[in-house]
Amino acid sequence: MTALAATLLFAHGQTTERTVVAAERLARVLGVAVKVLPYWGELIVKVDSAPLSHIVPAKPLGVDMGRVLAVSSVIEQVCHGKLPVEAAQSALESAGRLPPSSTPRFILFAAVGAASLGVIFGALDTTSLLLIAASAAIGALARRWLSGFSHNPLIQPLCGALIAGVVAAAASRIQLSVASTLVAFCPCMVLVPGPHILNGAIDLARTRIALGTARLAYAGVIVLLICAGGLFGFTAAGGNLAIAGSSPPVPLIIDVIAAGCAVASFGTFFSMPSRLLTFPIAVGMLAHAARWALIYLAGGSAPMGALVACMLVSILTAPVVDRLHLPFAAVAFSAVVSLMPGFFLFNAATGLVELVSIGPDAPAALLTGIVASGTTAFLIIMAMAFGLILPRMLYERLSPSPV
Template sequence: MLGLLDRTAQLTNLKRDTPYPEPLACDGALEMTALAATLLFAHGQTTERTVAAAERLARVLGMAVKVLPYWGELIVKVDGAPVSHMVPAKPLGVDMGRVLAVTRVIDQICHGELPAGAARSALESAGRLPPASTPRFTLFAAIGAASLGMIFGTLDAASLLLIAASAAIGALVRRCLSGFSHDPLIQPLCAALIAGVVAATASRFQLTGTTTTLVAFCPCMVLVPGPHILNGAIDLARTRIALGLARLTYAGVIVLLICAGGLFGFTAAGGNLAIAGPSPPVPLIIDAIAAGCAVASFGTFFSMPWRLLAFPIAVGMLAHMARWALISLAGGSAPSGALVACILASVLTTPVVDRLHLPFAAVAFCAVVSLMPGFFLFNTATGLVELVSIGPAAPPALLTSIVANSTTAFLIIMAMTFGLILPRMLYEHFWPSAA
């Protein structure tokens, strides 16, 4: 009997000394932490900020955890105890409205403004926030594609209307498909297919080769998964190799489907493939205004609240003006212009997104979306298709064009990635408390 009492006392003291809650409380805290991490991870928050927010929430709930993110799942593991919780999670979407709402709920819990009993329902409600309405989504898809057309040198009204109409139809199709299938690959493929068909039809009305190419690829440009590319590059830089490669592979598959859909639609509708020449330069004021419109469009795609759109629009316009000045006045190259513009955008964006609890990759990509080398990627894909069709008799100029376009596209993407990530990581290194 005395031994049983001693054992009971030891267990009571052990329970009092442990830093973890009671078993039921521990399970509830694990589930809530996993839910918050899943919502952030799945809707575009960077991996580092997702882990930091989830571990902060767990500490407030009374336990120390480690959040281990992988492609397809998240594991929340209690430090020093064989207790963990695994949930399925894939970072397929980008929704700044939901990220902002989830982070706000976490802040309310941590500041004692929201009782733990109501926290789960609040998190679930934040994760169910609707995306941008279909009319807004469609309108801004048209505006964004037409703005990209202006940036790349198309200023005649007929071509811009074709680009806008193609992008609007693609946006409506994407929204309709989202009601039938959750496959994230079908939507960009079908939208790109529509863009190719519209461009092939337009090519019969005496449009130049460059204009036809812009009509084809500008609606495709609004489909580019830039946040996934940036988040993947950030994960690689932080040695999360498997997750980073998975993100980049996912983004690469989408880009391939966009190119394939656009080219298939173009050829199926009877268009004649041809590599387009360089686009003419546009005046600074048109370039800056069009860049601002493109930023607003991508902010809409990522469900950014109206009140927050002004900041990335201003950053995007400033970044574009810096690029325009470097290329037009100083004679710089497209990759160097992209590097300077992205460094400026990252320096301006990094401290603000952390204060507002917004996903860095989505906001930063919004600001520099029009710098993506869609023109060079589309020309590369067109050249490869032409090379296959001609065979061994292909002229050397075609091979040179393919190499030049693909190399330029690669250098621009690398310059954008480096320019956006470097200031961000330096900021987190030197001011970790502010990040």
């Protein structure tokens, strides 16, 4: 039973530390002292009082807050004597079979989320937003269709990005939109594996080097496939690659509302129960308002704005996710997804493709643009990881552990 609970939490996005703590707590209530050792691909549940260990296959590939919440609820009920031990096994198995968000809801919120990101990045004309929404909706439908044929987690983001590139190139060729770059990369942004990046960074911070490295490598492969799929689809359909220029700042009220819509979308992607969406939406809107004020009123940089916004999100969500038994990485990333430097990553990837096609005659400005975009993206990602992890780890350090 302990191994099953740990496997379900680990496989569906709960942080490693909380997975270990919850599983070992359940084992103590069952009268057994165990130590849970997590690795990529397996969990080892070792009995302290005997030379026994149970190895179960487990890969942390998914993010499903509904299942994590259900499993955590079963553990809490057992620990407080509200659920008989005999019924716990079947309750855990039922929690592991909970369905994800329905396909119509998934498609709708994919469209809403991508269009919201388009607004945040400066695509305010109706045609561009409709193209972004339609591209994301088609990609979401294709991803759900593919999930019925293959459990490979890499195929879906690749195909979603490929569709986004093709739609953007077609729109560019028939001159439907002047923001073809945003039409291409905003639907790709909804594919970014943020919780895996954050969980990997947390594992590294806790010196779980092998597991953290594996998580980040997995997330990195997905990001690489997203970039490759988007760029291939764009060029194969006849689009002309070009590094996008920066857009003028979006008015505060529009920026904040769009951020709230993006949070709701990602909460849906991660199967968060609808009744719990209000909190991350409010936190995400507040964080985006703070970032907007820091950058456009105080003259701060994009990395500094991301750092402050993410620290605010972490401070506000750390105690709440533990109380509600939700995975911190999924909730926190939902609130800050609009801060991810997709614009800079896409520009860097576009510049690299252009550099290869031009060859030795490429202008120096192209190389400096690639370096600037790549460096800015790296600094923003580091600022986000630091801003989210530090308050979280301080809270875990200072808060009492459940008994």
